[in-house]
Amino acid sequence: MNLRIPGPTPCPEPVLKAMSKQMINHRGPEFKGILERTAERLKHFFQTRNDVFVLTCSGTGGMEAAIVNTLSPGDGVLATTNGAFGDRFAEIVEAFGAKVQRLQFEWGKPVEPEAVQKALQADPSIKAVLITHNETSTGITNDLAAIASVVKRAGKLVIVDAISSLGSLDLQSDAWGCDVVVTGSQKGFMSPPGLAMVSFGDQAWAAHKQAKMPRYNWDFTKYKSFQARWETPWTPAVTGVYALNTAMDMMMKEGLPQIFARHARVASVAREGVQSLGLSLFGDLNYASNVITAVRATDGLDPKKLLAVLETEYDVIVAGGQSKLDGKIFRIGHLGWVNEKDIEDLIKVLKVALPKAGYKKV
């Protein structure tokens, strides 16, 4: 199977092999060593000196953890959103009773730093700003550095959903002033889903001390005290940690700049490839994501039919559109364990599959 959705992404053989290692005591010396090595090396990928915690949950659990550890009901929160995942972040903070102002941008357009700045000036009660680094639903990468800079100048908390970006796209947590950054195991980290990783900085800890949203399972006070002896408060997904650690071995060997460059090259192959077939890209090309490419369904193309044809006839899996983009786009994931050849092959398959899905232009 050629799995080209934006997560779970295919896992390299050594990562899968690590998943099949036998259980050990999650509070014994061997696992402590593995957890220390994992949490310490994650700092390199987060480009941070902050604490990084490994949670057993999906990315959404990590987003909820980021919120309940920093905020109180009634707190003013600016939720920037230009897609389905920005909306989800806003929904989480609303569910926990924050006073949310949604700063919405058209799907396919980027979040504008100037608009964030204006919103912060207009409402000084805002305490935190939620930012989706890479909006997987539209294939847009927001200019996190510029947005975070505006937020930090206003002295507010920067809380980042970096689930589909971290480990694939440059994200300088400390240099850019990101207080809380959430990512997951099943995207750039080439590991199975089941772990979220969250970095938590000094300003986040200060907010944490005042934060009154109810929390138990996600409580970072507990995570920090257990991590001091390289344990997690609750039984972690032991095999997931084995896998993540193995994936990081491979990623350290390749090097962060090389990983970012590879994703940029692969994204170029994807963008040029679909355009060579006469298709057009969805969204603002200046912000086109290097981890996922969203393609408009034009010229008779039925994207649902395309997904079915690709799966049944070619064993290739791409993603459809989410929410308001359902039936209007399809999306090619190219993050994690992927190279130029993988996407060149995919474009070749698309060339023969597209006409079977109604596309008239090839």
Place this chain on the structure above:
Amino acid sequence: MNLRIPGPTPCPEPVLKAMSKQMINHRGPEFKGILERTAERLKHFFQTRNDVFVLTCSGTGGMEAAIVNTLSPGDGVLATTNGAFGDRFAEIVEAFGAKVQRLQFEWGKPVEPEAVQKALQADPSIKAVLITHNETSTGITNDLAAIASVVKRAGKLVIVDAISSLGSLDLQSDAWGCDVVVTGSQKGFMSPPGLAMVSFGDQAWAAHKQAKMPRYNWDFTKYKSFQARWETPWTPAVTGVYALNTAMDMMMKEGLPQIFARHARVASVAREGVQSLGLSLFGDLNYASNVITAVRATDGLDPKKLLAVLETEYDVIVAGGQSKLDGKIFRIGHLGWVNEKDIEDLIKVLKVALPKAGYKKV
């Protein structure tokens, strides 16, 4: 390594092999089939016709999900507790603002159904009762059938932590009137940690509709609507579901009554074995657990030294005491993938290891 802690428990080879299968689309037909097969077969082990959801989290996450899906801040909750895990359940519901009455029993003693009945009569505002089926910290199995019966007669919600019992000890969710039952993958289900499984009955759904504790990641309204098409709202631990499914193949083949009988036999070997060495069991023997045996550290025995000797010299891992039992007991886990011979071997090792840890009686 001979891992004899109460979870994670050792995984059989086919389960480990299932963990190393490649990723697939978690919203595609193949995974839908696997999730359906998993959730439907879990009903057999829960002995229920209720919905059973598979969450990506530790057991504690499952406990939190059970609480926030049924209760509101200010609700009266009776938390029965005779050990560390009963205390944890009480702490969770307190963290989310319920009005908690703790009905505490001495560690090593069982929860008394009569006392529960009295507490319910004394305070009609109580809406739900929290019960730990098997208290892993003390090696006591509470009489869940009797306690649940008292609670159901009073018309209150029965919320059960069955993390270390379900799949190893008889738990008749429907026959006994358990509205919400929580378990985990890494105990009786012989799978790696990372999944919690929660059953949710009609009275729980009725409570859910009124429940005001904030929830997003754990929201069972979302879980139910996604499960209707055999998906989870958030990306699940795909490999964990593979593994659980494989473990259930093995468990179905053995048969539930046979599994319960095996655990009873293995527990007898453990209890008689440690007594044959002159050691005495901790707690009320009438309620001694068939999944874990707690042993008093007497006659000069230093349990921490014992754990170290067992690990370094014999590659055997048992558990120490938790919280107020730290340094006073050690515990042998015998649940999941375990047979009589495993524990006979462990007793032989104990015989030679105990004197090295100060024990004067062998």
